[in-house]
Amino acid sequence: MAARPRQAKRRNWPANLNQNGAGYFYWRDPRTKKDHGLGRDQAKAFQEARAANAEIARQTPYTSLVERISKPAGKTLREWAPEYESIYQVDRKPTESTMKTVKGGVRAVLLSPFADKVMSSITTGDVAAHLKEVTNGTDQKRGSANMAKLIRKTLMDMFREAEAAGHIEVGKNPVMVTRAPKITVERSRLTLEQFRAVYAEAQKVEPCIARSLELALLTGQRREDLAHMKFADVKDGFLHVIQSKSRGSVKLRIPLSLRLDAIGKSLEEVIKQCRDTVISKSILHHSRPYGPRKAGAPVSVSTLTVAFQELRDAAELTWEEGKTPATFHELRSLSARLYTELHGKEFAQQILGHSTAAMTDMYRDVRGAEWIEIKVAV
Numbered sequence: 001m002a003a004r005p006r007q008a009k010r011r012n013w014p015a016n017l018n019q020n021g022a023g024y025f026y027w028r029d030p031r032t033k034k035d036h037g038l039g040r041d042q043a044k045a046f047q048e049a050r051a052a053n054a055e056i057a058r059q060t061p062y063t064s065l066v067e068r069i070s071k072p073a074g075k076t077l078r079e080w081a082p083e084y085e086s087i088y089q090v091d092r093k094p095t096e097s098t099m100k101t102v103k104g105g106v107r108a109v110l111l112s113p114f115a116d117k118v119m120s121s122i123t124t125g126d127v128a129a130h131l132k133e134v135t136n137g138t139d140q141k142r143g144s145a146n147m148a149k150l151i152r153k154t155l156m157d158m159f160r161e162a163e164a165a166g167h168i169e170v171g172k173n174p175v176m177v178t179r180a181p182k183i184t185v186e187r188s189r190l191t192l193e194q195f196r197a198v199y200a201e202a203q204k205v206e207p208c209i210a211r212s213l214e215l216a217l218l219t220g221q222r223r224e225d226l227a228h229m230k231f232a233d234v235k236d237g238f239l240h241v242i243q244s245k246s247r248g249s250v251k252l253r254i255p256l257s258l259r260l261d262a263i264g265k266s267l268e269e270v271i272k273q274c275r276d277t278v279i280s281k282s283i284l285h286h287s288r289p290y291g292p293r294k295a296g297a298p299v300s301v302s303t304l305t306v307a308f309q310e311l312r313d314a315a316e317l318t319w320e321e322g323k324t325p326a327t328f329h330e331l332r333s334l335s336a337r338l339y340t341e342l343h344g345k346e347f348a349q350q351i352l353g354h355s356t357a358a359m360t361d362m363y364r365d366v367r368g369a370e371w372i373e374i375k376v377a378v
Contacts, residue, residue, distance in 0.1 A: 009070040014049035027052055074118040076169050081106050084158050087165075095247055105154030108147060119162055124174045126154060135181045188319040189329070190330035192262055192338070197315040198209060198308070207276070207309045208284050208299050214263050214270045214330065215284065219254055220335035220351045223301045223328055229283040234271060243353050248352040250317070304328055336363040 017038075019025050025038040025045035029052075036052075037043040075083075088094065090103055109115065114126045135148040152175060158172040190198075195217070202210040215226055224244045233240045238253040254343035274283045282298035289295055290303075308328040319325045332352065340348040349360040 002243050008202060015053050017049040026047075030056070056212065073161075074120045076116050076118055077112075078110055078115045080158065080162055080167065081110060082118060083165075084161050087161055088157075090208070093114065101153070105150050106158070107156065109153050109154050112151070119159070119170070120168050122174050124177055127152075128178045129173050131178060131181060143179040152178060152180060181257065186323050187322045187330070188326045190326035192334065192335050194265070195262070195331070195334055197317060198311045201311040201314045205307070205311070206290075207287055208274070209311070211270060211274050212284050212304055212307070214265060215267075216328070216331040217263060217335050217338070218258060218260055218265075218267045218270060220332055220339065222332060222346075223304045223354075226284060227282075227299055227301050227304065230281050231271075231275070231283055232281065233283075239267060239271070241353075246353065249310055250355075252353055254351065260338060262340075333363045336360060 014027050023040050026035045027049045028035050034075050038048050056066055112130050114122050131148045156175040162168050199213055202213055205320050213370050231333055237256055241252040243250040259266040276287050277298045280296035284299040336348045349357055354360045
């Protein structure tokens, strides 16, 4: 429907400027339909409205007639984005945290200079140049190899789905042959000697903290899975773990007889030590009131994180130059390395719950933090 024609006395008014019955002028943003009051002074209102209209015109990209008639048919990347998110949500049924990451990747992609180009016209050169720019940090707000990796991963998947939907030709994914940004890991690995120093500090605080370190090393599980462990999960000589990150697809039965000389205890012994005078369903629980938490309350993921940082700092350890100190998550890597040495690569892959050996290899990589002993067969 066409806009209502202006009254004769208002025909020379700036676009989007209006006046209410009380004589107040206001300017309506044509993009958001939001009104902005301008007072009763007509000259000032005219000036403000013209300036606002000029700014909108400046921000709106001009497309010539030649460009419009020669523009290739098809969806632009920006037009495809909401449809892609919907397909991802319905077909893959991601967790809330995964979907949050996906949407963050899409937002980053839509900041690219080719976001408003038709997908079939986006070239490998366009993508490669943008990834290089982001990696080199030209834009200080989002410049990093990690951000470039997220953008590449998201673009790759967006074009795969576009290919499946018929928006680009099969085999014409422009992201496919681009190189993945090289990421330098900035976090230090945790060595066995450093673990022992942290573990010694843990003996001075609440018992559940030392037990958390023992469980992390013995089971190789993530903080979230450690915090969710229940005494009811112990049955038939095994600790049953359903990994939260896998959305239940990875179910582990870890034998209670499993033992590591690094702590001189078996899994069964550690779990028995977790049974104290406080009644609790959680294996890792507070034995006394902790802030707002009552005795028996489960130890939270954030508590594990902060407690490890405090123990690490109290141990006054020296870390690799140019890298940040190890975090609680590094116990998972140390566990993988210890089990690889004791029982082999396949055992380490199984207990970590990885579907591929390549993922386990990432955890087994010491990143130069440890000396590699050359063993001679006798």
